Amino acid sequence: MPPDNVLKNLAEVVRGRYHCYSSKGENFHSSDVDLLLQEYQKAKDLINNIRQIFRRRVSTKHTSTTPSNLPKPPQHEGQLVFRTSSFPAKTSRDWLKTNGLKAKKLNIYQVLAPNAFSPVEEFVPILKKTVASTVHEKAMLQFEWHDGTVKNIHVDAPVLYNYQKLLGKMVRIYEKQIDWLSTASRRIWGSVCERRVVILVDISVTSSTCIIHIQHYLRLLLEEQMSNKDYFNIIAFGNDFVPWQPEPVPSQPENLQNAWRWVLSLQCKGSRNFMSALRRAVEVDFKDKDKHKSQGIYLLTTGIPDQETVISAYVAEACSGCDLQLHVCLFSVTAHVDSRSVIPARYANPTETAIAFKEIVQAANGRFHWFGEAGIVESDDINIIMSEMEKAISYSHKVCMLWFSSREEISAKEKKRPQKLPSPKPTALSLARMV
Secondary structure (H helix, E strand, C coil): CCHHHHHHHHHHHCCCCCEECCCCCCCCEEHHHHHHHHHHHHHHHHHHHHHHHHHHHHCCCCCCCCCCCCCCCCCCCCCCCCCCCCCCCCCHHHHHHHHCCCCCCCCHHHHHHHHEECCCEEEECCCCEEEECCHHHHHCEEEECCCCCEEEECCCHHHHHHHHHHHHHHHHHHHHHHHHHCCCCHHHHCCCCCCEEEEEEECCHHHHHHHHHHHHHHHHHHHHCCCCCCEEEEEEECCCEEECCCCCEECCHHHHHHHHHHHHCCCCCCCCCHHHHHHHHHHHHCCCHHHCCCEEEEEEECCCCCCCCHHHHHHHHHHCCCCEEEEEEEEECCCCCCCCCCCCCCCCCHHHHHHHHHHHHHHCCCCEEEEECCEEEEEHHHHHHHHHHHHHHHHHHHHHHHHHHHHHHHHHHHHHCCCCCCCCCCCHHHHHHHC
């Protein structure tokens, strides 16, 4: 067995670290490097997982979703069965305030800061000029900082290895959070976070082919995310709006059950007069919006509103100066409307509809959620967490690049180092003099 393998096995037995180095750069082995390479491979695997998630997200964007006659789920008309989530209701933006990379002090610049030094420039009188430090060329690497400056970085392999492990752990946490946002009622509504909630439901004639879906989605919401609210109300709208209650009521089990029985009686008709329902919610249900905190309007709709330009301006004014947001849940279906029925005032394809609602949501400081029967197409909450995952992968790449650069730098310096000349072999004349 070669000597390096013997030493490597010995290090493993005593649970130590092994490092074999050659000035020629051959047969380089290191337990620290091996661990970094393992973490680098994990990072690459995570990138592939992220790409798969992206493909799942966009898979429904270019395929039309044909409406299906969804059979009534078991116990569809039965009593609600309330379930409490084990996770607190938070937007992803708020969740990342305590679980983001910066909050966990895992920003790459936070990690490298103790070993980062700014280049020093001093005036040398004898030379009569300013000379920059060159320490980085001997013991450090140059690394571009977040503000565009360049720092001299001392590469500490154990620190980088531990950082890689922590990045992998955080990415797995983000994947778990995305899975949670993609299941149960959150797949349709996202996370309903506010304490006072009004739900606007589109029951225009174009929603008639999926009324069972809409009722089922409302049932999931009432069962899973409404029992812990302070007040709620539901407003259905077609040509006209139909409120369940004259004003919001406490989210008690009895009120939730009564709301569900009312939802079962909804019938689709007319066009999609979203503006009238929105005005009713703002001016009646939230008439005292300046006196309360944590208020939200959630719109479940299947298409573009009748009104074209006035909505964004109205919600921007209504939501300014108070804690009120409008969130949109767009249900993408291909509606087949009977020619004898009321034709919608406006038509737009799914992409155009999404763009229009994004403008409305932006004006209302809300969140946009787009889904179909096949799954989630786009979600602001998921996009924010995906962005944090991509940031973690980017940091992982920078760490690996930093390590590999330091290894190449060391190897290059060793090759430049002058080698000791071997001692001359004794000659006959030298031997004679020694005698």
